[in-house]
Amino acid sequence: AQSVTQLDSQVPVFEEAPVELRCNYSSSVSVYLFWYVQYPNQGLQLLLKYLSGSTLVKGINGFEAEFNKSQTSFHLRKPSVHISDTAEYFCAVSRPVSGSARQLTFGSGTQLTVLP
Amino acid sequence: DAGVIQSPRHEVTEMGQEVTLRCKPISGHNSLFWYRQTMMRGLELLIYFNNNVPIDDSGMPEDRFSAKMPNASFSTLKIQPSEPRDSAVYFCASSRLTSGTHTGELFFGEGSRLTVL
Numbered sequence A: 001a002q003s004v005t006q007l008d009s010q011v012p013v014f015e016e017a018p019v020e021l022r023c024n025y026s027s028s029v030s031v032y033l034f035w036y037v038q039y040p041n042q043g044l045q046l047l048l049k050y051l052s053g054s055t056l057v058k059g060i061n062g063f064e065a066e067f068n069k070s071q072t073s074f075h076l077r078k079p080s081v082h083i084s085d086t087a088e089y090f091c092a093v094s095r096p097v098s099g100s101a102r103q104l105t106f107g108s109g110t111q112l113t114v115l116p
Numbered sequence B: 001d002a003g004v005i006q007s008p009r010h011e012v013t014e015m016g017q018e019v020t021l022r023c024k025p026i027s028g029h030n031s032l033f034w035y036r037q038t039m040m041r042g043l044e045l046l047i048y049f050n051n052n053v054p055i056d057d058s059g060m061p062e063d064r065f066s067a068k069m070p071n072a073s074f075s076t077l078k079i080q081p082s083e084p085r086d087s088a089v090y091f092c093a094s095s096r097l098t099s100g101t102h103t104g105e106l107f108f109g110e111g112s113r114l115t116v117l
Helices: none
Strands: A003-005 A010-014 A019-021 A024-026 A032-038 A044-050 A056-058 A064-068 A073-078 A087-098 A101-106 A110-115 B005-007 B010-013 B019-024 B031-038 B042-050 B053-056 B065-071 B074-079 B088-095 B112-116
Touching: A003 A087, A003 A101, A010 A019, A019 A110, A024 A073, A032 A064, A032 A073, A032 A101, A044 A056, A044 A064, A044 A073, A073 A087, A101 B042, B005 B088, B010 B019, B019 B088, B019 B112, B031 B074, B042 B065, B042 B074, B053 B065, B074 B088
Parallel strands: A010 A110, B010 B112
Antiparallel strands: A003 A024, A019 A073, A032 A044, A032 A087, A056 A064, A064 A073, A087 A101, A087 A110, B005 B019, B019 B074, B031 B042, B031 B088, B042 B053, B065 B074, B088 B112
16 A cells, blocks of 8 residues: 655745645555646646656756655755745655556645745 | 636536536646645545546446546536535546656646625
């Protein structure tokens, strides 16, 4: 079984400040890791993903995340946020289920609010 | 490129009525997923299809819910009869096999917001 824990449901931060959104996962098998962003009244879109290779992954809009296998974490960071980054962010873990299929499990989400 | 297309974007109906939500996945994608999003439960996977075949429908809440995928470019999620607790945003997502395996990366539609009065 696997689970995804996003430790903070709400993160308020001032514009141009750095931010870290935390994500921990539990899984007994090899996983792929994702961060998705959901802007108001829209669907989810992919920010970045870790499949293999370098543990530091860069995504769109200046976000990056680091895969830490020993701590089973995949925290999302941005050095300087903008008002337009206000959105809900979802961490997700993909694990194999059968054959070539994989199943994606989402965390509960973190609402990032950037304040002027 | 066209993304995942869902319709209707908004639906308001009365309890007991039948509701049909529609989804057109991205061309070339061979997996399709239906999710439900509410404040209380977050994102829940209802069902997913591989190559038009339902693989896992364990997330479907009850027999009032049914989903079909008659071909690679169309899927429906039907609720009959609808109840107020079905009010939620329903998302369709698609993905494809890459080099023989799914990465798990999904492409989402913009969702169908359902309100059952």
